Amino acid sequence: MQDQDRIIIIGSGHVGATTAYALMLRALFREIILIDRDEALAEAEAMDISDAGVLARPTHVRSGNFADAASARIAVLTAGAATHGSESRLSVTARSADIVQSCIRDLVAAGFDGLLIVAANSVDLMAWVAKDVSGFPGHRVIGTGTLLDSSRLQQTIAARLNVAASSVDALMIGEHGDSSVAALSIARIGGVALESIEAGTRPNAADLAEEVRGAAYKIIEGKGYTSFGVATAIVRICEAIVRDEHAVVPVSTLLTGQYGITDLYLSLPCILGETGVERVLTPHLSQSETAALIASANMLRTAKHALDRGA
Numbered sequence: 011m012q013d014q015d016r017i018i019i020i021g022s023g024h025v026g027a028t029t030a031y032a033l034m035l036r037a038l039f040r041e042i043i044l045i046d047r048d049e050a051l052a053e054a055e056a057m058d059i060s061d062a063g064v065l066a067r068p069t070h071v072r073s074g075n076f077a078d079a080a081s082a083r084i085a086v087l088t089a090g091a092a093t094h095g096s097e098s099r100l101s102v103t104a105r106s107a108d109i110v111q112s113c114i115r116d117l118v119a120a121g122f123d124g125l126l127i128v129a130a131n132s133v134d135l136m137a138w139v140a141k142d143v144s145g146f147p148g149h150r151v152i153g154t155g156t157l158l159d160s161s162r163l164q165q166t167i168a169a170r171l172n173v174a175a176s177s178v179d180a181l182m183i184g185e186h187g188d189s190s191v192a193a194l195s196i197a198r199i200g201g202v203a204l205e206s207i208e209a210g211t212r213p214n215a216a217d218l219a220e221e222v223r224g225a226a227y228k229i230i231e232g233k234g235y236t237s238f239g240v241a242t243a244i245v246r247i248c249e250a251i252v253r254d255e256h257a258v259v260p261v262s263t264l265l266t267g268q269y270g271i272t273d274l275y276l277s278l279p280c281i282l283g284e285t286g287v288e289r290v291l292t293p294h295l296s297q298s299e300t301a302a303l304i305a306s307a308n309m310l311r312t313a314k315h316a317l318d319r320g321a
Contacts, residue, residue: 015040016082017248018074020113021089022046025129027055028241029086030071034059036245037067038252043074043082046089080121084251086244087140089113090130103132103317110136114143125286127247129154129240133186134262134310135317137275141264149286153262155277156182157243159190160260162222163197170213173199180204181260181293182222183277184306190277191303192219195296250282263287269300271307274314 017039019026023046030042042059046052052073059071079085090106110130117126126146128137137153144151159182161175168175180197182190194215197204204212229236250257258279265271268278268290281289295303 014083016043016078017041017084017086018043018045018079018082019086019088020045020117021087021130022048022052022055022073023088024235024237025240025244026086026088027059028237029088029129029244030055031059031062032241032245033248034063034067034069034071036249037069038245038248039069039083041070041072043072043078045074045076045078049073076116076120076122078120079117082122083124084127084248085117085122085124086127086129086248087113087136088129088244090136103135103313106130106132106136107139107317110139111143114140118144124150125251126151127154127244128152128262129244131186132313134275134277135314137262138264138314139317141275148264148266149288151264152247152280152282152286153186153275153277154240154243154247155186155262155275156184156190156260157246157277158239159186159222159277161239161243162225163192163218166218166221167197167199167204167213170218171199171207171211181279183260183279184303185310186262186277188223189302189306189309190219190223191299191306192222193293193295193299194218195299196293247282251284251286254284256281256283256288258282258291261287263290265290265307268292269295269303269307271304274307274310276303276307276310 022044044052044056056071056073063069128140130136133153141151163180164178165175167178177200181193184191260277260279262275262277279291280287
């Protein structure tokens with residue numbers, strides 16, 4: 011039986027540890043378990059977060075192993091190959107796939123039967139690998155996808171227009187990577203279409219998309235990795251599941267014919283609840299956005315075929 015108050019995090023690096031810390035602060039689970047092949051690292055991070063918890067939330071944080079996963083409600087997979095400098099997310103696919111396959115086999119062997127959130131890069135392909143290896147239905151395997159990218163887009167638009175980011179409704183869709191698509195034709199600011207804002211005030215679409223796509227590279231150049239943004243995206247997905255919110259969130263999910271795309275993980279707005287992805291929405295995009303989304307899918311499909319050949 012699932013323990014509704016238990017979550018496991020596979021990988022205790024920057025993203026995994028930050029996710030555990032953020033989850034503790036939100037008090038979503040009574041028990042957070044860190045798993046890592048470096049057991050000393052997992053134990054040290056768990057101890058450090060536990061110390062913080064004394065001053066924050068009554069959450070039990072500890073290190074563990076895959077046997078602890080059997081009854082967990084959610085498993086978060088952050089273990090994978092890291093990008094360096096200007097290295098693209100797709101460039102680490104083969105290295106990440108080996109790690110993800112091993113982790114998922116151990117997870118399934120332990121009897122895990124909950125929801126799986128994948129944050130390892132390249133996240134769309136790693137979510138597909140996780141689904142393929144686990145045999146889980148698509149709605150139970152969720153990639154963090156473009157949730158963080160969409161937040162960056164909202165923040166960028168808000169800064170250009172001098173409004174609160176919470177007043178901006180905007181999506182990045184497609185690959186979580188260099189081919190992601192800024193769906194600006196459906197962007198709204200306080201219910202007003204971005205495209206209807208007078209030309210002299212409206213931010214340039216190409217500049218917006220370029221700035222969002224380059225954000226992670228800039229962060230990595232400065233500190234060597236990203237952690238806080240993606241960890242918070244993971245927590246947001248967990249919230250929607252645990253609270254059965256039926257929230258619309260842009261995440262990477264298995265497409266089954268949307269925009270003519272099948273058997274690929276890509277990000278589109280999805281309704282999330284306690285069973286995972288309940289429904290995939292297909293907003294009315296402009297012709298150029300639809301073409302860009304299909305091009306993004308084709309790029310991922312090429313990478314997926316290369317991964318299949320190398321398996």
